[in-house]
Every structure is written in C-alpha cells, then in structure tokens.
Amino acid sequence: MAFQFHFDMDIEVENHCAWKPKQGMPFDLEQCAYGFYNAYGGRIGFSIRRDYCRKNKYTNQLICKLLVCNKEGFQKVDKRDPLAKNPRAETRTGCEAQLYVKLDEGIGKFVVTDFKEKHNHDLVSLECAHMLPSQRKISATQAIELDLAA
Template sequence: MEPENDCAWKPKQGMTFDSEQCVYDFYNIYGGRMGFSIRRDFCRKNKVTNQLICRLLVCNKERFRKGDKRDPLSKNPRAETRTGCEARLYVKLDEGTGKYVVADFKEKHDHDLFGDVVTFDTTYKLNKEHRPFASFVGFNHHRETVIFGAALLYNETAESFVWLFQNFLEAMSGKAPKTLFTDQDAAMAKAILIVMPDTTHRLCTWHLMQNALKHVNYLFQDKGVKGVLNKFFFDIEDTNQWKLEWAKMLDKYDAHENHWLKLTFAVKEKWGWPYVRSTWAAGMSTIQLSESFNALLKDYIRSDFNLNEFFMHFEMVLYEKRYKELEA
C-alpha cells in the first residue's frame, strides 16, 4: 500500500474488516508506519455465543502505569513510559454483515512518535581498492544491532551521498529515519539536508571529542579536552547559558579565532546538549553501533575479496544477525 493513498493505509470511520485479528493487524501496521506501538484494551463478547462484539485498540502509551509493586528503594525502578495518550481505534460487530466496522478513530497522540534512529558511517575501508564502505545501523526492539542497509561507494562526495541516501529511502519504502548520527563530514551533511530534510541530523560525540584532541588539545592543557568540553555535550540544558559558557571558554583560552571551534560552534544544533536533548535518539549519542558492526565484519571479510566474494560473505553477516533476532 502506497503512503500517498490515505484510503488504503490510514484508518477512518466506516472501514470494515473480516475479523478482529484483521483489525489488529491493520492498526499495528499503521502504528509501525507512523511510529507508535499498539495494544488490545477493552472488549465485549456475546454471552451466549462468546463472539466478540466490540474491541478497543489503543496506543501503548494510553493511561498511566500503576504503582511499581517492587521495593520503592530499588536502584533501578522501571521508567514511566505511558503518557495517557488517547489515540485509539474502536470497532463494533455489524451483525447483519458479520464484519467489524470502525466506529471511532482518534488519530492525535500526546507524545512524539518513536521513529528509527540510525547511525551512518563510512570510515571503515574493507576492500583492496580502499573504497568507502557505508553502513546504516540501528537498534531493533530487543536493543540489538540491526543492519538497515549497506553499500560500497566509489568516493565520498556530496553527489555520491545524495545517490546513496535516495536509494536507501527507496529501499525503506520512503520512510526516512527520525534521527541520523554521522561524523563531522560536510559532504554527508549537505546530502542529508537535500534528501532527508525532516530527519534530525546529529553528530557523534565520540568523533567530535577525537577531532577536538587533534585541533584544540593544546589550548586546554590545564583541564584537558574532556574537562572543558564535556559540559557542552552533556550538562548545560539552557541555550542562553550554553552560549554564555561557550563565550567564557573562548575568552579564558583566547580561542576566538580557532578555526575548528568556529566550525563546531556553527553546527551546535547537531550536538550541543540544549539543542539535541529533546530529540529522539534511542539513548545514543555516538555511532558506536557502526563501529561495533565494522569490528564484526573483520571476522568475515578480507581486504583482498572481489565484489562477489565481498557480498557473499556480507550476506553471511546479515544471516547471523537475523538469526539472533529470531532467537531473541
């Protein structure tokens, strides 16, 4: 079903279904496309035939969780994940036709819709020509690594990345990531803005720290790079306070003319804590998933493989990942 065809994939009053399971499957697919999970709620059955008369399906953030029955002094209490969301789909049995009819549909959610967070990396050169290997990696619902896509590139120009991102979106049925993590590459940034303008582009904090060690470590010898920059990555929540502290840092270390700091400040919306703290990131701040995936590939792929050998062994990696997901 094409996303442009609202009648096909979006619920509306009056839609009919052959069974309650068909209703559930339809709403579940819709939720997956939109970025939320569903669960079964209220239902009523015929007391004589035990046939389902009506069913209410809700967003998994509907209501609020009851109090935690475990020791209130637990060091790791379960986080509250419900928000009282009122999004729902309610169906009733039409006894004349035997079909279930949508009687009520509330579309609006009171929370952000939980899309994919993807890390994108091209730093690992696996083939003898040292061509960039690009991977799109994220978490699955078991918080294990899932590979969304991969490619061998000829070069790392903006034009190549535009081509790659366009083909990635086509493979993903047009669904762009909610958030995309990359390193501090200008060509990548340009292509993301062109192809995925609604995707939140965030910079990997680990790569930023490594670049800082190369470019400004000599400035911060008293506290070190982490001692000076950590608060800008993880601590200061107010944008005005963040800018004030940045200015103080430039004054203290006489770093107003440092080229790397100028460039990094210019993209602060992609890494500064008050700018990114409210974006959906699945708990990530780095492209560590991609790094771990690249390390795994070393066990399967040698640099002297030709293209056929490369992709044959890459398929083995995918098979192992998918098997582990099925096990989980």
C-alpha cells in the first residue's frame, strides 16, 4: 500500500502553515504520518527515518512512533579493522528535529504529541532534495521497467 502526498506548489516556502506539522494534528495511520513528515522534510530540505516504536504487547498494535531527521544521533564505533582502506564517513550530527505520534484510542487516530523543527546542520536546497535517502522514489512504471531489464 503506497501513500502519496502532493502539495500545491503555489504555496510560498515562507507561508508553510498548511504543510507544517503541528501538535495535535491527527493521522488515520502511522504511514500517513510518515508520508506527511517525509513530504515536509522534502520541502524543507532534509531526509527522515523511523527511529523508535512501541507496540501493545498483547495485541501487537502500534502505540507510538518516533520519526527523526536522518542526521539524528551519532554513528556507532566502527567494529571493522581500524586500518580499513575506505572507512565510512560520519553522516550524523546529533540533530534533534523529530515528530512523535501516539495512538489516541479515543478517536482511533495517531496524533502528533511532540514536534521539534530545529536542525543543527545545513539543509539541502530544493533542487537537490530529491536525492536525499527518504526522498528517492521511483514510479510503478520505472519499477516494472527495472524488473524487465534484470
């Protein structure tokens, strides 16, 4: 099941009230919250990832989910040989930007309970945002063409 979010490109970047997450904002599914925050990240110039989730231990139903900037936290110590020829570059900066959604059982929807928008790194320009990890998408037609080519 794919969730697509399209925004009217006539909205000015300065007037981003319509597509900016807000505390108390409801979503029918966790995937809708992810899609909304990912679209917001694409408009602002950062990539997102899923960080933490908690499920009900009896029903296995998702209770809450934390979505963070891709640069959240820090890379763990590399366990490989310290003399590695091509060690991985550090990509994380400890960014604290995040969106936390929690299931409100009264209404049966996921509600934004915490939103932090402050980044501690430079954001990517709109011309390059499509190259960010969470923004890379291929159409169904492109996927079929890739399958046929393999």
